Structures are given as structure tokens and as C-alpha cells.
Amino acid sequence: MIFPIEGSSITGGDCPGQALAATRTSRKRHGYRALVSMLAAATLLTSCQSILDQSYQADLKPSTNPQIVDTVQKNDPRAAMGAREHPRILASYGGEYHDAKTERLVARITGALTAVSENPNQSYRITILNSPAINAFALPGGYLYVTRGLLALANDASEVAAVLSHEMAHVTANHGIERQKREEAEVIASRVVAEVLSSDLAGKQALARGKLRLAAFSRQQELQADVIGVRMLGEAGYDAYAAARFLDSMAAYARFSSVDPESDQSLDFLSSHPNAPQRVELARQHARAFGQEGTVGDKGRDYYLNGIDGLLYGDSPEEGYVRNETFLHAGLGIRFDVPEGFRIDNKAEAVLATGPDETAIRFDGVEGSDTQSLTNYLTSGWVAGLQPNTVRDITVNGLPAANAKASAERWDFDVTVIRMDKRIFRFLTAVPKGNSTLQATAETIRNSFRKITPQEAADLKPLRVRVVTAQQGDTITTLSARMMGTDRKLDLFRVLNALPTGASITPGQRLKIISD
Secondary structure, three states, X not given: OOOOOOOOOOOHHHOOXXXXXXXXXXXXXXXXXXXXXXXXXXXXXXXXXXXXXXXXXXXXXXXXXOOOOOOOOOOOHHHHHHHHHHHHHHHHOOOEOOOHHHHXXXXXXXXXXXXXXXXXXXXXXXXXXXXXXXXXXEEOOOEEEEEHHHHHHOOOHHHHHHHHHHHHHHHHOOHHHHHHOOHHHHHXXXXXXXXXXXXXXXXXXXXXHOOOHHHOOOHHHHHHHHHHHXXXXXXXXXXOOHHHHHHHHHHHHHHHHOOOOOOOOOOOHHHHOOOOHHHHXXXXXXXXXXXXXXXXXXXXXXXXXXXXXXXXXXXXXXXXXEEOOEEEEOOOOEEEEOOOOOEEEEOOOOEEEEEHHHEEEEEEEEEOOOOOOHHHHHXXXXXXXEOHHHOEEEEEOOEXXXXXXXXXXXXXXXXXXXXXXXXXXXXXXXXXXXXXXXXXXXXXXXXXXXXXXXXXXXHOOOEEEEEEEOOOOOOXXXXXXXXXXXXXXXXXXXXXXOOOOOOXXXXXOEEEEEEO
16 A cells, blocks of 8 residues: 555546446456456546555656666667666566665675576666565566565575576567567557556556566466576576475465465466476476486575565555554554454555455545545545445544445445545445345444554554574474464464475574564
């Protein structure tokens, strides 16, 4: 959840888009998961600026302080393509993450890989993105990206090297250029965005949700990048088996983070990089050219853990915090709770929550007048399927608010808007048509919405990766109990440290926990 741009102003009359209409259209095609996706995208309309969808300045330029080279290759059309997309990538992923220690770590890994690249004349610029998502990708011209979320999941330098070498392979093989020429992919992307968002391809907004161009590599290109990447990994002196190992870790994290362990993870590495078991086995086969597993290459575990100790984990302060079933935002001065059994997902454009019986919740906000009638705002056209006879003025913990019901094909909705100062916060709760839990669920959520106290705001601290050394008597159970920010402490501890069921720890072993 992003803090709004100063000076932005959106009122009901300024936002005539069909938010629920988009949901209704998608529901016919794709089902409940599409409903959740459309709730995420509901206010991504060209005339409707959400508090949770911060626009970055149009004159944003690529960083003038790259970590690998001073400048990207001059007079190179590929570099120009990368430079054109770079600001959009930053806007989509929360900007750059700056931490000198971590930046040196990633630069060290990238430098070692560059030395064995198939194209020694290719320079690379590595950017750490300020996002908890698990992702990495490359743009033409040597622009490499890795999220801090991926760095938190990795357990040694060779695993990050495996990811980066794969992305560098796409660059050296000119896959980005080939992909750019595929006009049919652009046509498909345009049609999808037009149908789902009722909008044209609006720069970073389309990229933020679809990322179709980033996921358009063919299977052949992915396999080619695997072959090149594993070779680079081994020749750089890293553990060549790290590629297969980290693919397994990412799959384990995907299962952990998903409400439905069998569902796809959106906007992460696995959604744009196939992870079939056959591909993992092929990575191991390529690695065998360097020797038997466990006997070759350097993992770089100690210096890697030193480099990520203190790394920001999860939501950044600018986006607010998810603490189990509570969302808190010090900048906006608000908090609310979702019912037990719901999972909160703090996305860039909105806060989403999913729960039992196909219930989905969206929370966002817009700038608005402090004198505007909230019932007029509700009926101003931004909600399709609104039932006018249900519109009513209410109060929520002393704050002026309004509530109404809406209906769209197989779904019923409860819509609540709450004014605090010059902001209007919006809750949209959706259940399958006829589900009797709608009113109780919506009331529970909106009644929990309130201003946070100055002390609550002061106590909010971001979570970070902390590297600890196991002492005599420590066990997986005792160390995982120190985890913060999750009610599944043991499960997350195992995933972050790649500890399978039945594994044990030994005194002196270094492990990651999440703490403030």
C-alpha cells in the first residue's frame, strides 16, 4: 500500500470507470481467482488515482550510479530499449532498494559472473528492487533486476548467482530482442489489458499488473538460458547445482505463501519462469559436467549471510505493515483487522484479503474533498451494479462513512467508504451470490477500522532478516519461535532456511530468522 502523491485529487465525479463491471466480465471467464485478480486491478483506470497506486514522476531517469559499470554501453540500441523500460520497472516494484552492504554483495556476485560471460564486451547494471516479491529478470542492454524478496529467500551466493546467470544468459542470447519482435504478444497484451481494465496500455500500470512482456520467453529460450547459466555458474567457481536447489526453494515458498498450495503464484519468478520437474532435473544434468553434487564449487554461504543480515523483509514502511490478520499504516494513520482465517496480501495498488467460502476483500483509498457527501460519492458511477435503495450514511468509530450493496452476475458486494481528513478509504467485500456471511464479514472489517495512536505509530518497525548462530540446546522449534510477522513461524523458518521435514540443526550453524 503506497502513500498518495501530494496534490492528487480524485472525487467520485472524476472517476466514472466501471470497477465492478471489470470484475463481472472477468468472473464469467476465469472464476474466483479471476475475481481476486480483478479486485486487485479494480481502480487501475486512467482517470482514477488510488492512494494505494502511487504514480512515480514521469521524468524518472535510470540511476546514474550503477553498481557494475559507470554507464551502459553507449550507442547501443539494446541499451536504449532497456533504458526506456527501466523507469517503469522501478515504478512497478517500489523503486530501488538501497543498502551499501547488500549492494556490494550483489555486485560481487554479478562481477564474478561477468568475468565468464559469453560476451565479455557486454556490461551489466544490477538493480535491487524494493519489493518483497520473489523475482528476477533482465532487459536488453544489460539491465539486471533482483528483488530483495528473492535475496531473503536465498541461502548462499551461489543460489543468487544461479538466478543472475540465467538472466544474463537471456541478455547474451539476445532473447529480449527476439521477444520484442513478436508483435502477436503485444497484440495479446493490449487486448487483455483492454478487456480486463477497460483501459489502454497505460505505461507502468499495464506493466505492473500484466508483466506479459517479462513472461514471454519461449520454452526453448528458457532452456537455452538454463544451459548458458549453469555453465557460467560453474566456470565462475560457484556450486553448479545451486540452480536446481534454488528452484526447489522457490517452489517451496510458493506453496507456503499460497492459500491454495496448487494454485499459481502471480507476479513472481515462478510465474514467468517455468519450474517443471523435468527442468530442475535438466539443471542437475548440466551441473554434472563440473562434478558430483556436494563436491564442486563454492556456495559462498558465510559472506552471503553477512551481506543480507538486516535486509528489509516483507512490506516497506511506505506501504504499511501486515501483522498476521491486521493491516497498519503509520503514514496514513490507520489500521484494520480481517476475520480469523483470512490472508492479507499488501499489493502495490491495494490491500487484498482472501478467506473461506470464496470471500474476497479489497481496501484502497483516494484523495477527496472533506465536505463531499459520501452517499453522493458512492453513487457517482465508479461502482457498477450498485443498488441505490441500499445506500446509507453511517459512522465507523466516530468517522463519517457510507455503505451500500452491489451485485454482479454470481457475486454480491458490500461497499463501504470512510472519510478521514481529506482522504476517502474504501472497502469492497465480495462473496458468491446468496452467501449469508456477506453482512457479518463486511461489518467485522469496517468496524475494526480506526485511527492508530501516536504510540502505535511509533512502535511500528519494519521486519528484517536477522542472521543468528545456533547455540547449544537450540532446536528448529526454539529458533522458529523467535520469528515475527507470521502465525506460521515453523513453516516459514523451514522455507527460508531450506530445511526439509526431519532436518536438525547443530551448534554454530548460521540461520535466518525474521525479526524487527
